[in-house]
Amino acid sequence: MELPRMTTRRWIIAVAVLSVTLGGYRAATRLKRNRDEFLATAATHVTAETYYLRLVPSSEASEMHKRMVALELAARELLSPAPRDTALGRTVELAFGLPEGHSTQAEEDDHNRFREAQARAGATALMGRSIANAYLHRQTGYHQWQAEYHAALKRKYAAAAAYSWLAVAPDAPPPK
Numbered sequence: 342m343e344l345p346r347m348t349t350r351r352w353i354i355a356v357a358v359l360s361v362t363l364g365g366y367r368a369a370t371r372l373k374r375n376r377d378e379f380l381a382t383a384a385t386h387v388t389a390e391t392y393y394l395r396l397v398p399s400s401e402a403s404e405m406h407k408r409m410v411a412l413e414l415a416a417r418e419l420l421s422p423a424p425r426d427t428a429l430g431r432t433v434e435l436a437f438g439l440p441e442g443h444s445t446q447a448e449e450d451d452h453n454r455f456r457e458a459q460a461r462a463g464a465t466a467l468m469g470r471s472i473a474n475a476y477l478h479r480q481t482g483y484h485q486w487q488a489e490y491h492a493a494l495k496r497k498y499a500a501a502a503a504y505s506w507l508a509v510a511p512d513a514p515p516p517k
């Protein structure tokens with residue numbers, strides 16, 4: 342069988358078919374590469390969103406809150422005036438053979454200094470609790486903000502992967 346003769350017209354048609362085939366292959370591989378990159382970026386943002394969402398209602402934060410509430414209750418108990426005549430005081434007085442209710446001026450001064458130290462310790466504990474609560478509140482807000490940021494980027498890149506031939510807008514700056 343004899344091959345057809347290659348005329349100029351046939352060469353132009355062959356080159357056109359070859360260029361359309363190669364161009365289509367190149368465009369298809371570019372779209373697939375873009376889609377894979379967008380899916381990888383979306384997966385990264387899914388991981389980051391999951392990480393920050395786990396930090397928002399963390400059990401450590403709730404445990405810290407419980408400890409702070411217990412500390413506040415203990416501090417309030419320290420700050421509340423305690424009666425001078427306690428069972429321990431009566432036991433000490435009986436052990437040393439002192440009459441009940443017996444106290445000297447020096448003992449009264451020691452007792453007053455001790456109560457003042459207790460009051461300062463309670464005030465310090467309350468201040469520590471308020472500082473810890475403020476920090477916890479800021480951290481919770483920050484983690485929620487980060488989770489929302491990464492969720493938005495996840496949606497953006499998942500949509501970009503579905504339509505990989507469209508241009509993608511630049512990312513918003515991350516929250517600070």
